[in-house]
Amino acid sequence: MKKILITGATGQIGSELTPVLRVRYGDQNVIAAGHRREPDSELAASGPFCSLDVRDAAALEAVVTNHEVDTIFHLASLLSAVAEDRPQLAWDINANGLINVLEIARKRNCSVFFPSSIGAFGPLTPAENTPQDTIQHPNTMYGITKLSGELLCGYYHKRFGVDTRGVRYPGLISYSTLPGGGTTDYAVEIFHAALQYAHYDCFLRADTRLDMMYMPDAIDAAIRLMEFDGERLIHRNGYNVTAMSCSPMDLAQEIEKHIPDFTIGYKIDPVRQGIADSWPRHMDDSVARKEWGWKPQFDLPAMVEGMIRHLSSRLTAK
Numbered sequence: 020m021k022k023i024l025i026t027g028a029t030g031q032i033g034s035e036l037t038p039v040l041r042v043r044y045g046d047q048n049v050i051a052a053g054h055r056r057e058p059d060s061e062l063a064a065s066g067p068f069c070s071l072d073v074r075d076a077a078a079l080e081a082v083v084t085n086h087e088v089d090t091i092f093h094l095a096s097l098l099s100a101v102a103e104d105r106p107q108l109a110w111d112i113n114a115n116g117l118i119n120v121l122e123i124a125r126k127r128n129c130s131v132f133f134p135s136s137i138g139a140f141g142p143l144t145p146a147e148n149t150p151q152d153t154i155q156h157p158n159t160m161y162g163i164t165k166l167s168g169e170l171l172c173g174y175y176h177k178r179f180g181v182d183t184r185g186v187r188y189p190g191l192i193s194y195s196t197l198p199g200g201g202t203t204d205y206a207v208e209i210f211h212a213a214l215q216y217a218h219y220d221c222f223l224r225a226d227t228r229l230d231m232m233y234m235p236d237a238i239d240a241a242i243r244l245m246e247f248d249g250e251r252l253i254h255r256n257g258y259n260v261t262a263m264s265c266s267p268m269d270l271a272q273e274i275e276k277h278i279p280d281f282t283i284g285y286k287i288d289p290v291r292q293g294i295a296d297s298w299p300r301h302m303d304d305s306v307a308r309k310e311w312g313w314k315p316q317f318d319l320p321a322m323v324e325g326m327i328r329h330l331s332s333r334l335t336a337k
């Protein structure tokens with residue numbers, strides 16, 4: 020990786036991956052691209068930033084060519100709940116955007132990182148210890164675009180030799196950027212509400228257990244996989260990766276250890292509950308551990324401690 024383009028750089032993963040890659044590869048060698056959302060001042064000031072809609076193949080090609088990009092972290096995507104609300108738009112951004120990225124990667128010999136998701140699984144998937152290779156059959160538009168993405172990345176590698184790689188992320192938890200329109204967003208919102216109001220009304224049932232991961236581990240997974248010797252990768256795309264499996268009730272109990280008067284209530288959103296019920300409860304990520312050394316650093320108590328510490332200092336500084 021010498022010249023890196025990050026699409027969706029202003030989003031939940033991009034806004035944390037960009038600074039880490041800039042430290043590692045040099046500010047000028049990491050081009051952050053975002054659509055509509057204004058970059059925060061740090062992101063725009065610390066290196067090149069461009070406004071880019073991944074559905075615009077010509078604009079994408081111009082950025083890749085002008086900056087001599089050799090690696091693309093393609094993070095631009097609609098999340099599950101918003102994709103269910105606007106399925107045609109989700110297909111356009113998530114699937115057509117990815118095809119544009121893969122095509123330019125084919126032409127310009129770029130490596131591509133594509134984040135799939137637990138959303139690529141569906142109600143027929145074994146929910147406990149979900150194997151790496153298993154029945155998927157997602158029943159949401161988000162899941163359909165993520166599964167198609169895994170397959171397209173595999174196809175471009177086999178057919179055209181494009182160096183595609185990717186993981187299936189669980190719900191991601193971070194203190195610096197709020198997610199937007201996901202089913203696992205509750206796991207971030209709960210911290211903001213706990214620190215500001217000591218109460219949170221959760222849109223998923225108390226016992227809805229899903230895989231989760233603290234953002235530093237998610238960033239580490241992306242970089243570790245992209246820096247790994249490609250010759251030694253067998254699966255390449257759609258690696259199961261997880262760090263913990265917890266429900267809203269588990270998370271609330273852990274938060275209570277830091278904020279004793281914290282309370283949680285439940286106001287179920289049937290759409291997001293339906294999506295969550297179709298996802299695995301806990302993935303088996305042993306293939307990623309074996310093939311490229313994936314190993315998360317943060318379990319539930321360590322993540323909760325980090326979130327409360329960082330978020331409270333941010334809220335106090337405001």
Ligand code: AKB
Pocket residue numbers: 098099100135136137138161188189190191200201202203204
């Ligand atoms: C979402 O909830 O849509 C995402 C995901 C699990 O892919 N966070």
